[in-house]
Amino acid sequence: MTAVDVGKRFLWRSGGPRARTLKQMALxxxxxxxxxxxxxxxxxxxxxxxxxxxxxxxxNGSGKSTLLRMLGGVMQPDEGAITRVGKVRGLLELTTGIHGDLSGRENIYINGVIAGLTRREITARIDEIIAFSELGEAIDTPVRTYSSGMKLRLGFSVAAHADPDVLLIDEVLSVGDLAFQKKCLDRIHAIRDGGCAIVLITHELDQIEHICERAIWMSQGRCIAQGAPGMLVGEYRVAMDVETSLRAPKDVEALVLPSGVRLVMGENRFGSLDAEIVDVRILNAQGRPVREIAPGAGLSVELDIRAHKPIHGARACLSIGRGELDDVLDLNSERDGFKVGDLNGDARVRIDIERLDLAPGPFEMSVGLYEAEWRYSYDYHWRAHPLVVEGDKPDRGWLGPPRTWRRL
Incomplete structure (x- = not known):
């Protein structure tokens, strides 16, 4: 796929709402x-x-999604040209085209046809699609009974088995629990290694480093840099850090949270502090504060926020990792379709994680509140909240999915 000097222009009339009556026109x-x-x-x-x-x-607003929609043919460029070769498939909105009154199995056939497969091809691989989705017996129940996570797993499973020549991905790789997310990433690697061309948009910079051979950086609708993913992601992170550092207030005293966690600006706390995360609570399934959970257990995380001025469109994020190593889990409210809403004064945000399939051992949680376009953080706590996954023998790996050994 090739795009040459492409551009997309949007037009609107200024001067307030359009006149809709003769009286308004006269006035x-x-x-x-x-x-x-x-x-x-x-x-x-x-x-x-x-x-x-x-x-x-x-x-956000740099033109990434508009570019992807032009590449996929959803929008036509107003200037420049795009050349497509083979079958192009876009993973833009995974639940688009899913009908709630039909079963998961019936939706597989409908969305498979939309993806360019014949009915015979869908029938030949439907067992593989169902197994990948991990929906089990729910595959024959109406999709309206599914949770949002189940719908996303269904949508991804169909799209990932459509054998496209070009795959366009817009913020959809963090689907389901940790084990399923890893399976999604493995599937993307397999699709790429099978000869598929992939264009990936994501706020997960680690995914760009791990999946992509090249990267481009867009700002205000233009490509301002391109090159190796490691180099470009590093420069992008530096730019975000610089923006955050420039906005950070000076001489801020260390904050000790009710949990006892001590936050020091420039060490494990960063941000403009226009809005602060004043407390973080990790809760078990019974709603009790905990610092330890069993492998595969669910948990909730509550963030108490205090905005010192009106804020619109903030983004919340949560990640889990160890020390300087990469995160094993990285979530944000925008990707999950949740709107934090306007902030002014005190507010509370909660995320419920159905199960956390981490291996036994110590982890640290990071939480943050970001500006609407992710340019800088209002308040970010890095590796500041300890979490221990119980177990007598910590695994060498990070994931601990449910499993059973047997001899056949």
């Missing part, structure tokens, strides 16, 4: 307000070869 005059234009994408070129994955990073 305002019959002249139309002048047209305003905005180039969401302009002058972007991209060449993705078979078996290659290219990551696209940038803040």
């Amino acid at each position: 305002r005059g019959f002249r139309s307000a002048p047209m305003q234009e905005h180039w969401a994408v302009r002058g972007v070129s991209l060449d993705v070869k078979a078996g290659e994955a290219v990551g696209v990073l940038g803040h």
Whole structure:
């Protein structure tokens, strides 16, 4: 797939709401307000070869999703040209096209046809799709009874078995629990290694580093840099850190949370502090505060927030890892479709995790509150909240999915 100097322009009229009646026209005059234009994408070129994955990073509003929709044919460019080879499949909205009154099995056939498969091809691989989705007996019940996570697993399972020549992915790889997320990533690797060209948009910078051979950085609709993922992701993180550092207040005293955690600016706490996370509670399934959980147990995390000025469109995030190593879990409210809402004064945000399939051992949790376009953090606690997964013998790995050994 090749894109050469593509651009997408949106037009609107300025000067307030459009006159809809003769009276409004008479009062305002019959002249139309002048047209305003905005180039969401302009002058972007991209060449993705078979078996290659290219990551696209940038803040919200930088033009990433508009570019992906042009590549997929959902939008047509206003300038430049796009050349597509083979079957193009987009993982943009996994639940689009899923009908609630039909069973999961029936939806597989419908969405498989939409993805370009014949009925015979769907029948030949339906057992594999169902097994991948891990929906079990629920596959023959109406989708309206599914949880949001079950619907996402169904949508991804169909899309991941459609054998596209070009795969476009927009923020959909963190589906389900940790074990299922790993399976999704393994499937993407297999699709790429099978000769599929992949364009990936995600806020998960680690995914760009692990999956992609090249990356491009977009800002205000233009490509401002491209190169090796490790280099580009590093520069992007530095830019975010610089923005956060410039906004950080000076001479802030250490904050001791009710849990006893001590936060020090510049060490394990970063942000402008326009809004603060004043307490973090980790709760077990019974709603009691804990620092230890059993492998595979569910938990909830509550963030008490205090906004010192009106804030619109904040994003919340939570990750779990160990020391300087990569996170084993990285969640954010935007990707999960949750809106924190406007903040002004005190508020509380809670995330419920159905099960956490981590191996026994010590972990640390990071939590954060970010500006609407992820340009900087209001308050970020790095590796500040300990969490222990119980077990006599800590595993060498990080995941601990349910399992059974047997001899056949």
